[in-house]
Amino acid sequence: MTLPYVVDAQTSLSPAELQVLHDQYDAEAASGHITTQTKFNYAWALIKSQNRQQMLQGVALLTDIYRSDPPRRRECLYYLSLGHYKLANFDEAKRFNSLLLEREPNNMQAQSLNALIEKGIAKGTATSAWRSSAAPPP
Known part of the structure; x- marks a missing residue:
């Protein structure tokens, strides 16, 4: 399975496309059994969103799959x-991406994402250092 490039994954689905996956998820929930594939598809769509609440929901669904379905862990990472x-x-992003890179050190998508994570960590560290140095003395 080839994982998408980070740019592709950051492109949101249309509201209609997201609705199709949401409706499938809800229909299975109403029947009393949500398949792992349906949950994964919906989580994938939510992760692609630009809406923070949807991204949080996607992470929660993927975390559930990661914990409950060991054969699907690699897909979730x-x-x-x-x-x-x-x-x-960024710390959690790095943790999961490192697990993927341990399994697949030549995975270009994970390497690309790792570079973005490192930039995010560096930016966050620089911002924290700036805030600390800019703070008035007690």
């Missing part, structure tokens, strides 16, 4: 990392 990156949870 990239999107968990991407979701946390988009939410600026």
